[in-house]
């Protein structure tokens with residue numbers, strides 16, 4: 214049998230302490246201790262409000278506040294003896310408060326329940342994570358912007374199906390990721406704005422008969438307003454699910470960039486060189502420099518999306534209002550948040566440190582008949598051919614170059630004319646990769662001037 218301490222909170226109704234296995238399945242202190250700072254902030258706001266509304270005396274509120282500050286100091290210094298018998302962070306804090314200040318501690322829980330307490334704590338915690346994710350995203354975007362700026366006009370192959378498609382610029386490719394992470398940033402901000410309502414004062418589920426001031430606590434904790442419906446306030450975990458959804462999409466983006474870095478840093482590509490700080494060696498193959506950080510970032514989507522799915526399944530079908538199922542929300546969010554922050558920081562470090570190999574990029578840019586579309590466009594523009602016919606003629610020229618084992622610009626004018634007699638010397642002007650990228654001046658296109666415009670727009674937004 215476990216000890217009897219946990220019955221102190223509801224001892225009136227219970228004769229015996231919980232079975233050890235009951236205690237083990239019930240306790241959340243092993244992980245929700247991470248909510249200590251938020252729990253104490255919530256309690257301080259609540260106690261101040263109870264005094265301001267005359268529900269408890271000023272002297273009790275003062276004692277409670279001092280005591281809570283002392284408890285937090287103990288927890289932060291690592292000198293706090295967490296008790297499993299006390300189940301969760303809320304009861305651990307309250308029990309210790311009682312030891313420190315005595316009788317007034319018992320008044321703190323007036324007009325409150327652990328249901329609105331945990332919902333408040335967890336919102337505060339998730340809100341901090343959204344802010345941290347926003348900062349991590351901005352740092353990563355700045356690193357990508359710096360790369361884009363350095364190589365706004367460096368040519369490289371653009372791919373579809375991972376087959377050479379058309380030449381693009383390095384800056385353009387970097388800025389594609391800035392767009393993705395920019396959307397993540399806006400999702401982070403949307404989620405934060407929507408979740409910033411305070412559950413405190415919803416009490417167990419129905420509200421309270423005490424004359425509390427929910428605006429006051431909401432404001433003290435930095436919320437925009439109190440949650441409007443007490444049943445919803447204690448049973449809503451959308452804010453956690455939105456965080457996990459935003460984190461999942463962001464982790465998916467990270468995994469795509471990570472995959473490109475793995476490919477690009479290979480000996481076959483050599484598009485980028487990763488710094489030693491973000492690479493590892495092999496214990497047996499001396500030549501190896503492995504992109505482990507990129508591989509691990511690529512994998513993080515697995516656990517983050519897993520957390521999203523897990524919490525969605527926990528919440529599915531739960532009747533109103535609070536059910537203990539909801540205690541299962543925390544570990545998923547903690548793990549996802551830790552790993553998202555780590556992945557963002559590691560990606561920022563890798564992108565910041567990596568060197569794009571301009572020559573390898575340029576050499577690859579011209580291979581694989583990457584300017585075939587430019588040739589077809591020339592046939593349309595200069596000779597007035599329908600695009601379908603131009604496509605066909607270009608295909609024949611590509612096949613000819615392939616047979617000869619050369620690139621398109623290496624075909625002689627006579628060879629070209631054997632396929633279409635109207636072709637002139639002018640065609641060679643569009644077959645070079647530089648010309649190709651410079652010509653793609655359409656809005657959002659790969660021309661360096663367009664890329665620089667994108668860079669300027671983002672720099673103005675995130676500095």
Ligand code: ARG
Nearest residue numbers: 241301327328331535539540
């Ligand atoms: N540890 C609980 C949780 O994380 C706190 C709320 C408990 N409420 C209750 N009525 N048992 O959800």
